[in-house]
Amino acid sequence: MHTLHVELGERSYPIYIGRDLLQDAGLLNNHVPGSQVVLVSNETVAPLYMDRLRAALGERSLVTEIILADGEQYKNLDVLAEIFDRVMGDRHSRNTTMVALGGGVVGDITGFAAACYQRGVNFIQVPTTLLAQVDSSVGGKTAVNHPLGKNMIGAFYQPRAVLIDINTLHSLPPREYAAGLAEVIKYGLIRDEPFYRWLQQQMPRLLSRDEAVLAEAIERSCACKAEVVAADEREGGLRAILNLGHTFGHAIETAQGYGNWLHGEAVATGMLIALKLSAQRGWVEAGEVAALRELLLSAGLPVAPPEDMSAAQFIDLMGRDKKVIDGRLRLVLLRAMGEACVVDDVSEEELLALLEPLAS
Amino acid sequence: MHTLHVELGERSYPIYIGRDLLQDAGLLNNHVPGSQVVLVSNETVAPLYMDRLRAALGERSLVTEIILADGEQYKNLDVLAEIFDRVMGDRHSRNTTMVALGGGVVGDITGFAAACYQRGVNFIQVPTTLLAQVDSSVGGKTAVNHPLGKNMIGAFYQPRAVLIDINTLHSLPPREYAAGLAEVIKYGLIRDEPFYRWLQQQMPRLLSRDEAVLAEAIERSCACKAEVVAADEREGGLRAILNLGHTFGHAIETAQGYGNWLHGEAVATGMLIALKLSAQRGWVEAGEVAALRELLLSAGLPVAPPEDMSAAQFIDLMGRDKKVIDGRLRLVLLRAMGEACVVDDVSEEELLALLEPLAS
Incomplete structure (x- = not known):
């Protein structure tokens, strides 16, 4: 495993790159402080990897799994509102951690949800596409699209950590x-x-x-x-x-x-x-x-x-x-x-x- | 006029308190760097004060006036989306300034819109209710409500300046x-x-x-x-x-x-x-x-x-x-x-x- 650091003062965070990081409980739990977790993924990625992530998280008082439809066209304010409905409905506190498991769309919308929910909760990126691993999961740009323009509504919001498991690339089309x-x-x-x-x-x-x-x-x-x-x-x-x-x-x-x-x-x-x-x-x-x-x-x-x-x-x-x-x-x-x-x-x-x- | 300062490092800003500040062009324009402005108010406050603010802003290349319905029940994601539709439709750039003219509802939703539009644009608070003047306009808390809880979706986003014109209180019910x-x-x-x-x-x-x-x-x-x-x-x-x-x-x-x-x-x-x-x-x-x-x-x-x-x-x-x-x-x-x-x-x-x- 290699570790890089994004140096941003109090918002600094590590990027871990290696094999089998998804099931590395120690690595993941180092960055999940509370007992509540929201796992966000999509219908393509969740069947492949959600179980491993869920197992690595171990016992938690509250875990909400949100499976989005797959595609850039779902990175919008309506889907964002659905995420809030689920997280509010399950009564997640401001000490919860939102984890994005998937490509850039999942990372961008989950990151923006984490930035806004109760004005900001913990956020972890677990990118599973090459594009998300080398680009969208690093740097804290989060957003949803507007019908008139891409990524027009969003926030700069840094994750606590980025876990890049290169094994996930073998399943990528x-x-x-x-x-x-x-x-x-x-x-x-x-x-x-x-x-x-x-x-x-x-x-x-x-x-x-x-x-x-x-x-x-x-x-x-x-x-x-x-x-x-x-x-x-x-x-x-x-x-x-x-x-x-x-x-x-x-x-x-x-x-x-x-x-x-x-x-x-x-x-x-x-x-x-x-x-x-x-x-x-x-x-x-x-x-x-x-x-x-x-x-x-x-x-x-x-x-x-x-x-x-x-x-x-x-x-x-x-x-x-x-x-x-x-x-x-x-x-x-x-x-x-x-x-x-x-x-x-x-x-x-x-x-x-x-x-x-x-x-x- | 009295000036207080909120000391937040590079996010520090002044609070001006006095009479007739709404029509003080110099004061306002000190904090509006670009040529584009979005004025957000509501149907109660706009007829009373929007003209003064508009006049103080002088010639601008693009001014969009958005008049919201009046009431806490309109501080929600749907109205936020309407604000984005207007601002996107008029093609405001990330150098635009959003000005909130009204009470806490207008300030909270406009501030959140400013925090999210293109991941953050300039923002000025012109609170016209006592509550907004002493509380919600100061401190950078912005938000909209969720049906299951108040202010659950929002951001910490500081204004560039707060203009408190105490004359506006004479019209307050x-x-x-x-x-x-x-x-x-x-x-x-x-x-x-x-x-x-x-x-x-x-x-x-x-x-x-x-x-x-x-x-x-x-x-x-x-x-x-x-x-x-x-x-x-x-x-x-x-x-x-x-x-x-x-x-x-x-x-x-x-x-x-x-x-x-x-x-x-x-x-x-x-x-x-x-x-x-x-x-x-x-x-x-x-x-x-x-x-x-x-x-x-x-x-x-x-x-x-x-x-x-x-x-x-x-x-x-x-x-x-x-x-x-x-x-x-x-x-x-x-x-x-x-x-x-x-x-x-x-x-x-x-x-x-x-x-x-x-x-x-």
Whole structure:
């Protein structure tokens, strides 16, 4: 087992990465102070892993299991209200601990519920998808979606601990696994060129889910995220670079309705668009765009936006993004490979020149 | 104008108390950094004061006015969702400022909306009721109610500034004014016996809304609250004393349905019950119970729970309170006049002995 630390003063917490952590009672119970627990999972993950987690928790005075429907389209205020109904109905006190067992959707909505229930209760992340393990479970961003925009309603709320059991990845469907790889690739692109080059070489072994290569990829991804979050918890500056590809990606997700494109798929396409824009500005070589396209394709990720999305629709949806400040769109681009920057000077003309050829 | 400061490190903020602050453009605009503003009020307060606030804000690129229905029963997740729909629909960025103009309900729900919208935007409190001015606008507690319990879903989220314009109190209906006085009296009881004695003397002038006495009462109340909040922002300890009378009071509010008893009315009755329990334990003289009863009556406040509430119903509802930790009910009592303490050793028998004679 490897342990990383997210350094946030009194809100610091450990990330444990290893095998069979789900059934590690000692590890889990170190971070569950009271006798009450709320376990939140979804209908896909719960049948596979809930029993192990439940057994590891041992005897408790009150355990509520909440099984959500599976999918991004359920990460909304209505489902959040259902969670509150269950937790209130069972009379959980402010000393309860909410545990998210599942992917990013479960983690985001459970974390937001934990942030709001009685103005904040203990929270533990047990991510079971690659995407959640390398991205959404680390850093304290919690949220639900609004029909007009993704993650628009939420809180910065740090977990007490993150338990990453890499065994859970063996049950992950290939499409979701690939979606997680998109975020892994992102860390190389924004901050760590050697990691990116390593990923280009190791992709075949990553795709075969070689445990040693996988553990290394997760650890380097989490370390990158932990550093960025420690430097900028509430996204005042640096943290924005984690959104490479996300503004384009969110537009795709919103246009298609949540759940049709996976988040990682939309981010993959978004990253490629961002790299194209970076190349259009002369910051990276055109060959890098082709190489990223190839890497994404080899990972089984989409490299073009949906055919029915127009450039105008992109621009409209991006105008609703959280990264818009006082009317100016902020985009993450690459100043060089492994070096992200945030720009707010992209004109509508530049966007049209970029997006119109894509919307064929 | 007087200025108090709530000292919370980087979350510190000023409380301004004075006349005609609503139309003080300089004061307001010092705390509204961007060009976008969301003004939230209710159908009672908006016709009286919204124009002044709107004028003070001057030219802005985007101003959204949201007028809520008036009443505690509208402080819920559904109305919160309506606020998000409006703010999203108008495309407010994370640099927007949400301003709450109204009483505690408007302040609580607007503050919670500001805490959650894009994971947190600027927030300003402009409380127009006595209760909101001395209590709910100061300290960063925001929330909505759940059908099974009051303020169960919320966040600690500090405003950038609190503007208390005492002129607004002249339009306040007597019943709501009295409800605010309950919280003023609370500060004397929990922490400041000289203030309590002063209030016993000054009640006639307070009831006639003498501006000098009123300004003094508001300032001493806010100063007390600011001190307690600075010492314990997230209610780990000391802050709990601010809940004198609230556990009994919330039970009354929940039993009666939100909006039938005003919060301050329920707190008044709750404080009297808490003082009775303190006297029952020999901590304060029985004469103080009679004196508080007289003070509350003179202020026009209720001094007995609803006739149809049984002791069993009280105990059941109190079991759902946020102050319950791992099954133990925590109550604020008075160790002496002007000196609150928190106890968790009140038995069901002691509660029955206290509550059964009240439920006649």
